[in-house]
Amino acid sequence: MTVILLRNGNVYSPADPFATAMVVEDGTIAWIGAEGAAEAHTSSADEIVDLAGALVVPAFVDAHVHATATGLALSGLDLSGLRAGGPGDGLDRIAAHARTLPADAVVLGQGWDEPAFASGVPDIAALDRAVGDRPAYLSRIDVHSALASSALRAAVPGLAGLDGYDPAGPLTGAAHHAVRAAAHAALTSGQRVAAQRAARAEAARLGIGTLVECAGPEIAGEEDPALLLKLAAEEAGPEVVAYWGEAVETAAQARELMARHGAHGLGGDLFADGSLGSHTACLHAPYTDRPGTHGLAHLGPDAIAAHLAACTEAGVQAGFHAIGDAAVDAVVAGARAAADRFGAGPVRALRHRVEHAELVGDAAVAAFADLGLVASVQPGFDAAWGGPDGMYARRLGAERAARMNPFATLNRAGVPLAFGSDAPVTPLDPWGTVRAAAFHRTAEQRISVRAAFNAHTRGGHRSLGRDDEGVLVPGAPATYAVWRTGELTVQAPDQRLSAWSTDPSSGTPGLPDLSPDAELPVCERTVVRGVEIYRAGR
Known part of the structure; x- marks a missing residue:
């Protein structure tokens, strides 16, 4: 049995609003309490973690993600946030990215919005000039319409007869689903897994312990969630729950x-x-x-x-x-x-x-x-x-x-x-x-x-039907994240953005100050069922 004692911090737990320490035994929370009582657990601990004032909270659950597309955005062509005339005009970015790829590689990008393009959303002729003869799929920020090059359109039989087809502009509806499926089918299994690893690593870095993958035949095909679930079963990282x-x-x-x-x-x-x-x-x-x-x-x-x-x-x-x-x-x-x-x-x-x-x-x-x-x-x-x-x-x-x-x-x-x-x-x-x-x-x-x-x-x-998870109490799975943060507060909704309290007598566990001008917490460690999946500096 492996015993880990975390002490000298702040533990966000309904079991004890003033808890500063926590004991984990073989992936399960065994005890939560005050610093004075933590001393009794030091002799049995295999590892003692000095939190140095850090905050321990349950790891987050991201209830709706697309891991492969997220990983591709992290490592590939991300068009989000661009504005026409800025240093990264949309068509220029697309053309520059295409030049880095092999001649037969599919150009994948995401996140554009109308203001990204100096001359308006490009038609198919402008897109073809940017990517050459390559198949290209560039999804709008909402991923419900996309620009598709002539080469990609030619790979989809019957595309012109589908709902949402436009001969020159963005595709929506069934036409969009068809070109998206064709673009993602061009990815190799290795490319998919690399993207999924990137997404899971980023999630772990951000204190996310569970990713809920929303897959389907119109998203990325059958192979995609199968690879992701296999990866999650074989490699440490955030848990993956998949819907079809x-x-x-x-x-x-x-x-x-x-x-x-x-x-x-x-x-x-x-x-x-x-x-x-x-x-x-x-x-x-x-x-x-x-x-x-x-x-x-x-x-x-x-x-x-x-x-x-x-x-x-x-x-x-x-x-x-x-x-x-x-x-x-x-x-x-x-x-x-x-x-x-x-x-x-x-x-x-x-x-x-x-x-x-x-x-x-x-x-x-x-x-x-x-x-x-x-x-x-x-x-x-x-x-x-x-x-x-x-x-x-x-x-x-x-x-x-x-x-x-x-x-x-x-x-x-x-x-x-x-x-x-x-x-x-x-x-x-x-x-x-x-x-x-x-x-x-x-x-x-x-x-x-x-x-x-x-x-x-x-x-x-x-x-997900897991009523005993997502809270730090004895007997619960040890799925948590450790955060370096500023002063902890009890915050209520308020139109004036000023309903903050640091009164410990409220008996309510405090959370970081998230007011708009406050710095967000920084994750130091993420643990899923007792297994460390991220530590800052490693």
Whole structure:
């Protein structure tokens, strides 16, 4: 038996708000308490870690990621944040990256937005001039539309007949899914694994202990999650839980897909709709900046209801990507139909998930709470696109934009929240994610730092059915991260951004000051089930 004593720090635990020390025995937390009592454990400890005032918290769960695409963005062509006329104009960056590749290599990039290009989003002729004869796939920041070169388009039979096809501009819908599949099929297994290693290493460096991979036939194909799960089983690093986004009609189909893919559930990015940035999120009322356009329903209400019914009958957790209010309402209607058929209890027990759930009406919020639907959400979306001048306001107008990402409304209603990044759409950044929720651009939708932290730790585990994980208490798995941070505070949501307290008499465990001008904590060590997967300086 290996015993590790961590002492002389701050341990974030409901078991003892004033804990400064923790004992880990063979991957399980054995004791948490005060420094004075820690002395009794020194003689039995195989290793003593002097925390020197550092903070120990549960490791984060990123509830929605795409590991291969994240790794490719970390090591390849990242177009995010570019602005026309700046030092890294989009077309110049694309051309420069293409010149570094072999003549037959696929050019993969992600993260562009319209302001990245000096002359507007390039048409196919401009893209071909930049990449030459190479196949090129360059996804927009929301990964729901993409630029595709002539060489890549030629590799997809029947592309011109698919929904979302544009002969010169970005592709959306089924056409986008087809070119994405073709581009990712050009990756070798070695390239995929290298990208997945890069993503897991970055997650470990950021104190993330669990990655929830949202895979599917329209994401990166069957080989991709199989390689990732194999890698996670063979190499130390963050745990990986994979969802497979493919619709079924029967319980037998659900069980067969679960077994074939080693999936935790049939959901994740099972697309009910698209994204707001690409005008493909499905809305009841039309887009403000594109009148007459309501977006795309990738799955109709009948298909959504059939999937939820089949998964509920099979005892399988289901889920959907749903951003617009029409798509969210279609998922709610399907869950209601499943509850009418099998009873509300079995539906609640399975904790079916809704990924993103950005524009959610009051009736849908109540249904989420009633049916136990998990809102797997990304606060980084609001940080990137919220506010009066953001993309949401341009797409939807001020009134609807102010209702986007309603974290406080969902939290007050008792809806289970699980936080993630949708990396590479927004970066792996757990403390930044907690900050984004606590300082939502719409003041009424801010939640406390403590509630946001719980959604990014324990909430992620609960969304996976792991009710005993994500908290530091005796008997729990020793999955934690050690952080160098400033003063610890008790922070509540406040429109004035000033509701901070360091009063220890509150009995509430303190967390780092995440106010907008504060420096974010720096990870020193990440441990998963007693196995160290990251240490600063190594």
